[in-house]
C-alpha cells in the first residue's frame with residue numbers, strides 16, 4: 001500500500017518538516033481536510049487533491065486507503081501531527097476492516113499544536129505535562145471530566161486541545177472550574193489561536209480569567225503549574241536550574257535585604273568557612289555556604305543553623321549562574337589555600353557578575369604539629385616524617401615519586417599507593433617495593449565516596465597527597481580522610497597567600513560592610 005500519512009505542523013510553510021515536504025512533492029494524490037489542504041496548495045499547485053469537510057473523516061481516509069491500495073502514491077495530511085488527535089490511527093483501522101495490509105503505511109511526524117503553541121507563548125512545557133482534548137464527539141464527556149481531574153491533581157501543566165466550538169462554547173469554562181479545585185486562580189495560563197497561521201494571536205492570563213474566556217476550535221490552551229511564571233511577557237515553567245540552589249529563599253533576582261543586611265555566599269567546607277558562615281549569619285546576613293562534598297555538608301549542618309548549604313562541586317559556569325540569579329552583596333572565598341582551581345573560578349565569576357569578593361587568608365600550619373593536616377615542602381620530607389612513625393600509609397601522590405616511596409621503612413607491609421592504570425606505573429611501584437595487593441590502579445577524578453572506599457581498604461592512618469593544583473579533587477580527599485580520622489600529610493611548596501583574616505571578615509560583617 002503506497003500510503004503516507006503526514007502531519008504538516010501548525011500551518012506555516014516553514015513549520016512543515018523536510019520529510020513531509022518531500023513526501024508531498026512525490027505524491028500523486030494528496031488527501032485532507034479542506035482547510036489544511038488550502039494551507040499547502042500553493043506549495044504544490046499541480047497535484048491531484050481530494051478534500052472534504054469536517055465530520056467526513058471516515059470517507060476521506062477510506063478514499064486515501066483505497067487509492068493507495070490500488071497503487072497510487074497517496075499522502076493523507078493532517079494538521080500538527082497525524083498521530084495526535086489525527087487520522088493516522090483511523091487509517092490503520094480502515095485498512096484492517098478492508099483486510100488490507102497496513103504494514104507499509106508510513107507515518108511522517110509533524111509539530112503538534114501543543115509544541116507550536118508552547119513556542120509562541122515561551123516555554124511552558126519544560127518538564128512533564130499532560131494533554132487533553134475537550135472534544136466529546138468521540139470520547140464520552142464523563143471520561144474527559146475524569147481525566148481533567150487526574151491531570152489537575154497531578155500538578156503538571158495541562159495542554160487543552162479542542163477547547164471549544166460554536167456549539168460547545170462553555171467546555172473550557174467547565175474545564176477551568178475543575179482545574180480551580182486544585183490550582184489557585186492566579187495560576188499562569190496561555191492561549192494561542194492560529195499558531196503559525198494568518199491571524200495568530202496569543203495571550204497570557206490567569207486561570208481565574210481563563211475560566212470566563214471563550215475559546216474557539218482554532219485555539220490551544222495551556223494551563224500552567226505552580227512553578228509556571230511570566231518572564232518579560234513570556235510564559236515559562238522553569239526546568240529547575242535556578243531552584244536547584246533555591247533552598248527556600250524567597251525573592252528572585254532581587255537584592256533581598258530583610259534584616260537591613262545583604263545576602264552573602266561563603267565558599268569552603270573548611271573550619272574557617274564554617275566559622276565565618278555562622279558568625280555572619282548571626283549578624284543578620286542571609287548566609288549561603290557552598291561546600292564541595294556531602295561530608296562537608298553533614299559537618300556544616302551540625303554546626304550551622306539558618307545557613308543555606310549547597311553541596312557539590314560547581315563548575316565555573318554554575319557558580320556564575322548562581323551569583324547572577326541570586327545577587328549576593330558579597331562572596332567570601334574561604335576555600336582551602338591549596339584548592340587553587342575553585343578559587344580561580346570564584347574570582348572569575350565574581351568579576352563577571354560585579355560581585356564583591358573577599359578572600360580569607362588561612363593560617364597554614366607548617367611542619368609537624370597535632371593538627372589533622374600537616375604541610376611539607378617535598379615528599380622526601382614526608383617520608384622522613386613517616387619513618388619516625390609506624391602507621392599505615394596511603395599515597396595519593398602518583399607514580400612519579402617511586403624513588404622517594406622506596407625509602408619508607410617496611411614499605412611492603414604498611415603502604416598502599418593509588419596510581420593511574422598504566423602497566424609501566426605498576427612495574428615502577430613493584431620495583432619500589434609495594435606489594436601487589438597494595439597497588440590500586442584507577443583513573444580519577446575521585447569522589448568523596450571513592451576516596452572513602454580506597455582509604456578504608458588500605459586501613460591507612462596517614463594520607464599523603466600533593467596540593468591539588470589544577471586537577472582538583474583536594475577537598476574530596478581531605479573530607480574522606482577527615483571522616484576516617486586520618487592524618488593528612490601534604491607536599492606543597494610554601495604558600496604566599498593574599499587575603500584577610502577570619503577576624504577581619506567578622507569585623508566587616510559587624511560593621512555591615514559585606
Ligand code: SAH
Nearest residue numbers: 010080081112113161162194195217219220
Ligand atoms: N493533529 C493536530 C490536532 C488536531 S485536534 C495536532 O497535532 O496539532 C484540533 C485542535 O488542535 C484544535 O482545536 C486546536 O486546539 C489545536 N490546533 C491545531 N492547530 C492549531 C493551531 N495552528 N493553533 C492553535 N491550535 C491548534
